[in-house]
Amino acid sequence: MVFKLFKSGDELYDEGKELIKRGEYAKARDYLQKSIDKEGGDDDSAAVKVALIDLKDRMGSADAYRNLLEKLKLLSTPDFEFGITRIDRDDLMTECDLTIKLIEAKAISGGSDQLKKKSELLQTLAQEFQSKKGDKHMIVMELFRNNTSVTGNTEFFKLMAMSYECLSAAVVWDNPAQAAEYEQIAMGYHQQCGESGDDNLARSKDYSTTCTCWICGRIATGAGIHFFSAPADISPALDDNPDKAVKSMDPSGAHIYICRACYTAVSNRADDIAKGYHDVAMREMRAMEARLQAEIAALQSQITFARMSR
Ligand SMILES: [Zn+2]
Numbered sequence: 671m672v673f674k675l676f677k678s679g680d681e682l683y684d685e686g687k688e689l690i691k692r693g694e695y696a697k698a699r700d701y702l703q704k705s706i707d708k709e710g711g712d713d714d715s716a717a718v719k720v721a722l723i724d725l726k727d728r729m730g731s732a733d734a735y736r737n738l739l740e741k742l743k744l745l746s747t748p749d750f751e752f753g754i755t756r757i758d759r760d761d762l763m764t765e766c767d768l769t770i771k772l773i774e775a776k777a778i779s780g781g782s783d784q785l786k787k788k789s790e791l792l793q794t795l796a797q798e799f800q801s802k803k804g805d806k807h808m809i810v811m812e813l814f815r816n817n818t819s820v821t822g823n824t825e826f827f828k829l830m831a832m833s834y835e836c837l838s839a840a841v842v843w844d845n846p847a848q849a850a851e852y853e854q855i856a857m858g859y860h861q862q863c864g865e866s867g868d869d870n871l872a873r874s875k876d877y878s879t880t881c882t883c884w885i886c887g888r889i890a891t892g893a894g895i896h897f898f899s900a901p902a903d904i905s906p907a908l909d910d911n912p913d914k915a916v917k918s919m920d921p922s923g924a925h926i927y928i929c930r931a932c933y934t935a936v937s938n939r940a941d942d943i944a945k946g947y948h949d950v951a952m953r954e955m956r957a958m959e960a961r962l963q964a965e966i967a968a969l970q971s972q973i974t975f976a977r978m979s980r
Pocket residue numbers: 883884885886887888928929930931932933
């Protein structure tokens with residue numbers, strides 16, 4: 671019997687394929703890479719599999735998708751096998767292209783103008799997911815998350831929701847009532863893909879809530895943005911007039927409403943006072959430390975002197 675020490679590129683490739691079926695991706699990658707090295711790297715199907723395995727733990731990385739897309743472009747067959755799944759090359763290429771754009775759009779952050787730009791991009795992408803992917807599910811989610819519920823259509827609703835959330839964040843500073851409307855629209859999209867949209871509802875309520883500032887009496891709209899609720903000891907004599915249309919305390923009677931200007935003025939002043947106390951305490955601690963150090967040094971020299979004169 672001849673013991674075979676070296677395996678051919680094809681054998682390594684076949685073993686890699688088997689390992690994928692068993693879900694042993696790290697080992698499979700090893701075999702597939704060796705087969706690519708042996709065959710001079712022209713086995714494009716092995717390269718696609720390696721790129722897919724590399725994507726498994728980097729599903730948030732545009733570069734990982736870009737790498738896979740490059741390898742798919744070189745693939746000569748219209749489909750290929752990955753474990754027990756047969757994958758359509760063009761479908762996966764579309765998915766890579768859309769996902770790269772999505773990861774890049776999601777990374778946009780900044781002020782109002784940036785958020786509006788992000789919202790526009792997300793809407794365009796939402797439509798692309800719907801028209802190019804439609805009711806087909808996301809292949810990568812199926813392979814590595816065992817999830818076939820994410821389709822082009824569910825992505826459409828999710829991205830439309832995200833787009834309106836961006837618009838809401840972009841305008842809430844200047845126009846909380848408009849932001850509340852955008853949150854309502856976002857909630858509708860979330861609900862169309864089976865999500866609750868509760869966060870949107872909560873924000874929409876907050877943004878459309880109006881109060882009278884307990885301190886200055888101004889009217890402010892937009893809880894958490896333009897006014898805040900602060901715990902306070904409200905005695906019955908100070909209770910809001912029941913006929914007052916715009917309240918200055920919350921229904922529990924344990925919090926008062928304070929507009930942003932009053933709130934920040936009070937908290938900035940409180941911070942200054944606290945910092946003043948902190949600085950005084952630190953100065954006194956340092957002085958005490960210096961006094962103690964001097965006393966320790968004096969004691970040490972007395973000990974040395976006592977030993978020498980013994
Ligand atoms: Zn105020």
